[in-house]
Amino acid sequence: xxxxxxxxxxxxxxxxxxxxxxxxxxxxxxxxxxxxxxxxxxxxxxxxxxxxxxxxxxxxxxxxxxxxxxxxxxxxxxxxxxxxxxxxxxxxxxxxxxxxxxxxxxxxxxxxxxxxxxxxxxxxxxxxxxxxxxxxxx
Amino acid sequence: xxxxxxxxxxxxxxxxxxxxxxxxxxxxxxxxxxxxxxxxxxxxxxxxxxxxxxxxxxxxxxxxxxxxxxxxxxxxxxxxxxxxxxxxxxxxxxxxxxxxxxxxxxxxxxxxxxxxxxxxxxxxxxxxxxxxxxxxxxxxxxxxxxxxxxxxxx
Numbered sequence: 001x002x003x004x005x006x007x008x009x010x011x012x013x014x015x016x017x018x019x020x021x022x023x024x025x026x027x028x029x030x031x032x033x034x035x036x037x038x039x040x041x042x043x044x045x046x047x048x049x050x051x052x053x054x055x056x057x058x059x060x061x062x063x064x065x066x067x068x069x070x071x072x073x074x075x076x077x078x079x080x081x082x083x084x085x086x087x088x089x090x091x092x093x094x095x096x097x098x099x100x101x102x103x104x105x106x107x108x109x110x111x112x113x114x115x116x117x118x119x120x121x122x123x124x125x126x127x128x129x130x131x132x133x134x135x136x137x138x
Numbered sequence: 139x140x141x142x143x144x145x146x147x148x149x150x151x152x153x154x155x156x157x158x159x160x161x162x163x164x165x166x167x168x169x170x171x172x173x174x175x176x177x178x179x180x181x182x183x184x185x186x187x188x189x190x191x192x193x194x195x196x197x198x199x200x201x202x203x204x205x206x207x208x209x210x211x212x213x214x215x216x217x218x219x220x221x222x223x224x225x226x227x228x229x230x231x232x233x234x235x236x237x238x239x240x241x242x243x244x245x246x247x248x249x250x251x252x253x254x255x256x257x258x259x260x261x262x263x264x265x266x267x268x269x270x271x272x273x274x275x276x277x278x279x280x281x282x283x284x285x286x287x288x289x290x291x292x
Contacts, residue, residue: 108266109264
């Protein structure tokens with residue numbers, strides 16, 4: 001468009017398709033977001049240099065909440081049912097990895113007991129999830 | 139678009155159409171906003187063996203780090219960042235301040251081949267979990283690819 005020419009050609013960007021796409025995405029993620037969060041709210045310990053443990057999806061999340069309750073993914077389990085629930089959570093996965101999200105207020109005993117339970121269910125090695133100090137979020 | 143007879147070239151389309159560009163950028167932004175909180179960080183550890191083979195595994199060459207509440211009073215979550223100054227740990231039967239841990243572990247294990255770099259942790263049950271992870275963090279930061287294994291505390 002040149003100066004002095006009548007503005008009727010196309011003076012502004014047509015933002016209608018843009019807004020369409022953004023709104024659809026917004027709605028999709030608003031619907032999906034609550035389902036993607038697995039497990040209870042856990043205040044993770046703060047450390048300086050944790051290593052990457054990959055994506056939350058594709059891991060079996062064992063969470064231990066502030067009061068010592070054991071969760072597998074998003075399900076609160078009793079200690080006596082821990083084994084079978086963990087095996088059920090593995091399902092058909094060929095190379096499952098277990099990570100433990102323990103609350104910062106816990107004693108080491110509760111975390112150790114969870115690790116022993118995971119070991120007895122046949123897993124060797126777990127990841128202990130921490131939060132990089134200063135990082136935002138959970 | 140209207141075609142202007144007396145000035146052809148630049149009148150056709152003088153601006154880049156940025157709508158698809160903005161679309162792609164916004165979609166990427168949303169994808170990363172959703173994925174980033176799902177990424178986790180932490181420490182790989184080996185689990186304390188359930189049965190009696192613990193004692194067989196703890197051979198002489200293995201470096202044991204003992205953490206107990208008597209020498210390192212962290213029964214609740216440590217205030218602020220790092221480890222309290224009065225925290226002492228026992229590395230290879232030698233009591234050292236926790237602050238020196240990084241250098242000591244590096245000195246003891248840094249020369250070993252990667253597959254033998256393992257630190258065995260005997261942690262008292264009463265210790266606070268966050269404190270234990272911070273000590274692990276400190277020990278790991280001195281040596282690359284350090285394997286952490288838990289053993290029974292007594």
